[in-house]
Amino acid sequence: MTTRKRQAGDGSINAYTTQAGTRYRFETRLPVDPDNPDAGTKRIVRGGFTTRTEAATEGRRILTGTSTTTARKKGAATFGDFITKWLAGLDLAEITMAGYRKLARLHITPALGALTIPKVTPTTLAKHYRELEAHGRKDATRTGQALSANTVLKVHVLIGQMLEAAVSDNLVTRNAARHKDARPPSPKTVRAQKPEIHPWESEQVKAFLAWSKQAGDGRYWAWAVAVRTGARRGEVLGLQWRDLDQTASTISIRRSVVLVKDHQQGEHLAVKPPKSGKSRVIALDAATMKLLQEWKLQRASLSLELATPGAYVFGDLSNKPQHPERFSRQFQRSVEQCRRAQMQAAQKAAGEGRPADLTGLVPTVRLHDLRHTHATLLLQQGVSPKVIQERLGHANISITLDIYSHVLPTMQASAADLLAAVLA
Missing domain, CATH: 1.10.150.130 (Tyrosine recombinase, N-terminal domain)
Known part of the structure; x- marks a missing residue:
């Protein structure tokens, strides 16, 4: 075997004999981490070249791609x-x-x-x-x-x-x-570091929706559908009347309205598939079906175009999807208005000059917490996590179990009590 010596740091090209004839290899040692000299070096070998020129070309590629000094000399891109x-x-x-x-x-x-x-x-x-x-x-x-x-x-x-x-x-x-x-x-x-979720209890959901309907809150139907389906914000805004199957009492989640914020192109709305990339079908109870039918009649009374199959269930009056962030802010305002109404009622019940009992106030939550509320209430009722995963559209059940692990100890205790009752 012959060796052609090169300058220090350039590596070496060696010739060796195989059954197919003479071949050449390039060999060098380079720092494991150029920023950390104590990390040592590693041996780099590339072989099988039929000519010395091919081996040299590969050597230059390796040195250019790994040596910071060489890269800078050659004006490498940043x-x-x-x-x-x-x-x-x-x-x-x-x-x-x-x-x-x-x-x-x-x-x-x-x-x-x-x-x-x-x-x-x-x-x-x-x-x-x-x-x-x-x-x-x-x-x-x-x-x-x-x-x-x-x-x-x-x-x-x-x-x-x-x-x-x-x-x-x-x-x-x-x-x-x-x-x-x-x-x-x-x-x-x-x-x-994940933020804690803050689901409402069933009585708090009932209190909020009752206030919303009585107060003439124009978003009452949207809040009710959100908590009854567990759909994401963008999925609620992306619903069209064609997605509602009145015969099967189901609603299909086929699209999501998202806000695209681009530093170069500005801000605009886009309609895309659901987060999982797949559509899903959610079974609805009779009360939710009735609620949606009432809302459709209200939309039709404004304009027949707003009740056509391709119209957005919760779109604006021009049949465009609502702005997701404004939708969330509207929910926050509704919750605060509900809390103020509850405070006033509690103060009136307590009488003038006496402290009001504010323990019944609905907690301040995010719109996304209605989705968490949906899942938590179902888990507390003993519904299978697999069913909840399908309703929420999680990619796999481990996501569902991870997010709602706070409910599982209660389910374990309930399961133990049920078994004890069976064996008693």
Whole structure:
């Protein structure tokens, strides 16, 4: 075997004999982590080339893709340049693209964009993630505060996709985000930071809906359908009359109205498939069917166009979907108005100058908590988690069990009591 010596750091090209004839291999040693000299080096070998020139070409590719110094000498593109190019080549749903661009613009490019791609090392990523966790928020009111572990994990996943594309383009030989030393937030940390859910009790649901109907709240039917179906906000807004099967007493969840916020293209509404990507059918009780029929008659009294199969059940008067965030704010206002009415009634019952009993006030919750209320009440009634998963449209039952784990101990106790009654 013969060896052609090269300058230090350039590696070597070796010739060796096989049954098929002479072949050449390129061999070098490179730092495991350029930012951490103590991490040592690793041996890189590429063989099977029929000519020395082919081996040398592969050697240059390896050195260019891994050596920061060499990359800079050759005027390598920055990570920010690559991010722009990578995003431009994607063909995904517009809301997904808007989310990717936002994460890149706020949490990736500012800190990492000026680096050459080989300089985006596991150590660099780990440091970046810790900085985001400490003060990574960029929104108007809380800039500089801690960024949630869930968002940091999304940043990590996106960087991993970008670097995987860089590997495919032969710009680097490894994906730094896949290395254990990148240290993104763990799933355990993400779960620990999840906000608590605040479902209403059945009496609180009844009190709110009774007030909403009596007060002439124009959104009463929407709030009732939301809590009775467990549908997501966008799914409620995406319902059309064609989705209601009066014979089978079911409603099909086929679409969702989402708000797309794009720094480049502005804000607009889009209609897309449900979050799971699949349609689902939800069985309705007689009271919910009657409620929807009443609402359809009201819509038809305004305009027959608002009761046609393709009309949105909860659309505006021009038959356009409602703005999701305004819809949520309307719910918040309805809850606050209900609470004020309850306070006034409690004060009147207590009498002038006496403290009112406010324990019966409906708690302040988010619109999404109506979905949690739907699931929690069903679980408390002993409905199978599998049925609830299907109604909510979760991709798998583990999601349902994870979100509503707070109800499971009660179900366990009820199951024990039932068994005891059977065996008594």
